[in-house]
Amino acid sequence: MNKNIKFTLTLFTLLIAVFISGCIDQTEENTSHQDESIVVAISILPQQEFVEKIAGDRVSIVVLIPPGASPATHEPTSGQLRDVADAKAYFTVGSGLPFENVWLEKIEAVNEDMLIVDCSEGITIMEMHEEEHEAEEDGEEGGHDHGGVDPHIWTSPLNAKIMVENTYLGLIEIDPDNSELYLQNKEAYLKELDEADARIRGILGEEGGSFMTYHPSWSYFATEYGLDMITIEEEGKEPSPKDMQRLIDEAEEKNINVIFVQAQFSTQSAEAIASAIGGEVVTVDPLAKDYIHNLDTITEAFSQGITKE
Numbered sequence: 001m002n003k004n005i006k007f008t009l010t011l012f013t014l015l016i017a018v019f020i021s022g023c024i025d026q027t028e029e030n031t032s033h034q035d036e037s038i039v040v041a042i043s044i045l046p047q048q049e050f051v052e053k054i055a056g057d058r059v060s061i062v063v064l065i066p067p068g069a070s071p072a073t074h075e076p077t078s079g080q081l082r083d084v085a086d087a088k089a090y091f092t093v094g095s096g097l098p099f100e101n102v103w104l105e106k107i108e109a110v111n112e113d114m115l116i117v118d119c120s121e122g123i124t125i126m127e128m129h130e131e132e133h134e135a136e137e138d139g140e141e142g143g144h145d146h147g148g149v150d151p152h153i154w155t156s157p158l159n160a161k162i163m164v165e166n167t168y169l170g171l172i173e174i175d176p177d178n179s180e181l182y183l184q185n186k187e188a189y190l191k192e193l194d195e196a197d198a199r200i201r202g203i204l205g206e207e208g209g210s211f212m213t214y215h216p217s218w219s220y221f222a223t224e225y226g227l228d229m230i231t232i233e234e235e236g237k238e239p240s241p242k243d244m245q246r247l248i249d250e251a252e253e254k255n256i257n258v259i260f261v262q263a264q265f266s267t268q269s270a271e272a273i274a275s276a277i278g279g280e281v282v283t284v285d286p287l288a289k290d291y292i293h294n295l296d297t298i299t300e301a302f303s304q305g306i307t308k309e
Contacts, residue, residue, distance in 0.1 A: 038175055039083065041090040043100060044071065045289040046154050047119070050167045051091065053189040054182050058175065062087060065099055067289070070264040071151070072098040072236070076107070085111050088174040091167055094120035096149040117170035119163040126150045126219055155286050156220035157197045157295060161190055196292050200225060200299045209306035212251055213260040214270045217286045227306060232269050239269055248276045258305030260284050
């Protein structure tokens with residue numbers, strides 16, 4: 001065989017061997033890294049950022065309420081429950097989220113050794129926002145629907161800071177060897193949340209104002225920034241014709257021309273009111289994954305839809 005051809009074949013064989021060896025080493029490294037990661041479970045997507053900002057790639061996260069799903073109706077899949085069986089901790093929202101009310105005990109039964117972390121610890125839970133609804137039948141008095149507690153604590157970045165602290169405490173309990181790293185990461189993220197809060201105050205100002213939304217998801221946000229939230233739906237019920245007219249009158253009185261909705265709920269009533277007042281419907285999502293980026297998006301939307309008193 002020609003010496004040049006023989007040399008070329010030998011060199012090619014060596015290169016193939018090195019390439020295969022490198023692939024095997026990389027696969028083993030990735031497998032080892034995956035084996036080392038700690039599995040934790042969370043309820044809602046905003047919590048994913050909380051965990052990732054503290055623990056980075058030290059954890060593998062099981063999100064029990066996926067994108068587009070409603071915390072009021074979602075049921076965990078068999079695949080999610082299998083993943084939860086490997087989790088070291090489940091970070092619950094802990095504020096009366098309907099999903100957790102229904103499923104927490106069943107999820108705990110799947111993995112009795114799993115640490116349950118209540119991320120609402122230290123947060124004052126509000127009652128569900130209430131609007132006065134007129135009785136549908138003549139002769140009955142108007143009254144208030146009492147919807148229980150409001151679970152949407154994370155919509156306030158100051159509450160999110162407390163949730164992050166609770167998440168950090170849970171992480172160092174299940175992974176004490178990395179507590180110093182988690183502390184540094186947590187402090188850096190708390191600073192990001194402070195900066196987000198400052199941006200919101202700078203954009204919305206201190207004058208207050210009113211906004212109208214279909215689902216009462218924003219009470220904690222509204223309370224934090226001095227806003228009046230007017231809601232269309234109460235306790236999962238569509239408004240009556242009398243309620244619709246009251247809402248239209250209130251929107252016109254307060255010069256509201258934007259009705260906020262979220263993808264997990266019907267937009268029919270909101271669209272009807274927007275049509276009656278010559279306004280528009282705008283979607284905002286309290287359940288989006290990228291928490292701080294979403295806060296900025298929501299604030300910008302609210303700044304366009306809030307009417308000053």
